[in-house]
Amino acid sequence: MIVSAFLRGLFRRGGRTALALAGIAVSAALLLDMTMLASGLTGSFGQLLGVSGYGLRVTPRGSLPFDSEAGIAAGDDVGRRIAAVPGVRAVAPVLGAQFYLARGDSAGEPLFTSGVDPRSQFLYRIVDGREPGPGEVAVSEPLARAERLRVGDTIRLAAELDVSLGRARQTRAYRVSGVADFLYDYADQRSIAMPIAEVQRATGRPGEVSLFGVAAAEGVDGDSLADRITAAVPEVSTYSTRELMAEMDRRLLYFQQLATILGSIALVVTALLVSTIITIGVRERFGEIATLRAMGVARGRVLLAVVVEGLVLAGIGCLVGLPLGLWMAGRLDRILLGFPGIPAKMTFFAWEPGRVLLAMGIVIAVGALAGLLPGWNATHTPLGRALREEAE
Amino acid sequence: MLWVATALQAGVPGAAPLPELLVERRLAESVPLAVGDTVRVRALADTAAPRPFVVAGVFEREADPNRIARNDYEVRFHLPDLEALLPTRDRVDRFAVVLAPGADADSAARWIESVAFGTRAYGSAALAERTSATFAVVSRFHDAIGIVTILASAIFLLCVMVIRVDERRRDMGVLRLIGVSRSTVFRAIVLEAIAIAVVGSAAGAGLGIVVARIVNAHYARVYDTTLRFALVTPRIVLLAALLGLALGAVAGALAAWRVVRVAPQKLGER
Numbered sequence: 001m002i003v004s005a006f007l008r009g010l011f012r013r014g015g016r017t018a019l020a021l022a023g024i025a026v027s028a029a030l031l032l033d034m035t036m037l038a039s040g041l042t043g044s045f046g047q048l049l050g051v052s053g054y055g056l057r058v059t060p061r062g063s064l065p066f067d068s069e070a071g072i073a074a075g076d077d078v079g080r081r082i083a084a085v086p087g088v089r090a091v092a093p094v095l096g097a098q099f100y101l102a103r104g105d106s107a108g109e110p111l112f113t114s115g116v117d118p119r120s121q122f123l124y125r126i127v128d129g130r131e132p133g134p135g136e137v138a139v140s141e142p143l144a145r146a147e148r149l150r151v152g153d154t155i156r157l158a159a160e161l162d163v164s165l166g167r168a169r170q171t172r173a174y175r176v177s178g179v180a181d182f183l184y185d186y187a188d189q190r191s192i193a194m195p196i197a198e199v200q201r202a203t204g205r206p207g208e209v210s211l212f213g214v215a216a217a218e219g220v221d222g223d224s225l226a227d228r229i230t231a232a233v234p235e236v237s238t239y240s241t242r243e244l245m246a247e248m249d250r251r252l253l254y255f256q257q258l259a260t261i262l263g264s265i266a267l268v269v270t271a272l273l274v275s276t277i278i279t280i281g282v283r284e285r286f287g288e289i290a291t292l293r294a295m296g297v298a299r300g301r302v303l304l305a306v307v308v309e310g311l312v313l314a315g316i317g318c319l320v321g322l323p324l325g326l327w328m329a330g331r332l333d334r335i336l337l338g339f340p341g342i343p344a345k346m347t348f349f350a351w352e353p354g355r356v357l358l359a360m361g362i363v364i365a366v367g368a369l370a371g372l373l374p375g376w377n378a379t380h381t382p383l384g385r386a387l388r389e390e391a392e
Numbered sequence: 393m394l395w396v397a398t399a400l401q402a403g404v405p406g407a408a409p410l411p412e413l414l415v416e417r418r419l420a421e422s423v424p425l426a427v428g429d430t431v432r433v434r435a436l437a438d439t440a441a442p443r444p445f446v447v448a449g450v451f452e453r454e455a456d457p458n459r460i461a462r463n464d465y466e467v468r469f470h471l472p473d474l475e476a477l478l479p480t481r482d483r484v485d486r487f488a489v490v491l492a493p494g495a496d497a498d499s500a501a502r503w504i505e506s507v508a509f510g511t512r513a514y515g516s517a518a519l520a521e522r523t524s525a526t527f528a529v530v531s532r533f534h535d536a537i538g539i540v541t542i543l544a545s546a547i548f549l550l551c552v553m554v555i556r557v558d559e560r561r562r563d564m565g566v567l568r569l570i571g572v573s574r575s576t577v578f579r580a581i582v583l584e585a586i587a588i589a590v591v592g593s594a595a596g597a598g599l600g601i602v603v604a605r606i607v608n609a610h611y612a613r614v615y616d617t618t619l620r621f622a623l624v625t626p627r628i629v630l631l632a633a634l635l636g637l638a639l640g641a642v643a644g645a646l647a648a649w650r651v652v653r654v655a656p657q658k659l660g661e662r
Binding site: 015016019020021026027029030060061062063068070253254257262266267269272273275277280283285328331332335336338339340383 | 420551
């Protein structure tokens, strides 16, 4: 009864309670976003790496995927040696290059070109048509939209530009075999994929491979498989999904620390808001509380009522803050995905129910704790003094 | 780009002088390397034997925010020495061009692009704009977070003012009953709110300066860089103070309005 009386008092002062709730909601939303940001990109990157089943990357020794122009020589041989390592289910070679879309004598913007083994690749999913064969390409959806390409159309591509003549050198016609959803492309990136032998021939890099994607057999640990591949093929570096995520973590250290700082500030603001509201509310009802105590109501029950008041404030603030935080996360994600080279399929703000619940639980706990101190003061002030102060 | 072998060897007296390179201070400390040491270097994934170079000097890399995330070590070679290490010959990544006095950078850039097909030429300002895309994104993100923070601060300030005014409703009622005008009460509350905002802004600026120093010291240690991640400039302090003043005035006005619109005899009611 006392608890419900206190709560009714909270909502009787509707204006200030609404303001406090708004403040707690904004703080909770900020904390939620920072919680989602702290692990969002790395988690999302990890999911993207594993989505095709190729969880390991094999690169030229000492380099990360596409971090340098270095290539692995004698790619066929290296690929066979990797495939022979126990625990390897499939190996997918990739050669990265830059091709130009030729229009008559002139060349258009460069296209990121991947040479792949169409029977074993992890870079894209065909959404229309089929995998490219010899003399064929799969084009990304943004490229298909921009150039109005359809399956069966023909495009002319050049691997080189002739600086002296001012035009594309050695153009060749390719048939569009399919339109594909490229998993690692940034928004509106124009990409193509074709058989790796075509890229090796056109770029004059016979046998070269930029990286291999490796799929582990079921039940095989990625880290130990990476170690076995590195031991069997010493001229390459092998990264498991965990190692690539750790590298991503290292590069995004700034965002993670920023998220921690802003999340902490949001918690402090919540604590200040709740404690201010509760302190003033308790001060206003000092006499009321003293009277209850004089009537014989136990201190514990009064303290419980004050703590529940803080709990309810923080809880409702969280309920309002949750959708606000999700909306804010969407807006902030749109800003951050503007980073050059970030795949459009990734997100900076990952929804992880466990972490979200933890963040909201912390806000509610902070709300309850914030009510503890004023409640303790009110219930432990000598009764005579409390009644006298109220009378004055 | 380059893999630097850490195997060191003494120079051989009487042999032809070895080519020289410069190593970045962080790399020199990490290996460690000193001027006069010999290092063996080969290109990534190159099967050729590493080539020996003598460390001619140690340099401090300029603070470049573009490279802070990867933060790779750096070595510098004479161009022909580097070319000899790489599989491709007669190739450069970029040229830096110094224009004659009075030459127009834009027209020179267009002319270069027209004679060297496939190249892109940029003036310094355009290049800075293109390479700062990452920082434009970070800046937009900070702006968005700033707006949320301002919103939270405004609500907090308004909440505090409403509570303070509510606490003294009876006093306000008495003041009104003894003849103090609504506008005087209104002004007093607004002034009080502005004073709270000014004190809060001053404390916030002080706290900001301290936090900026801590942040810079932290990231200087993390990235081993002289870059400054947080800057508190007079313009930022002024902007924060003005925002604080405006928020204080608005919060005070809203809180005061809740009191002055009520009849004085009702202000004493609970």
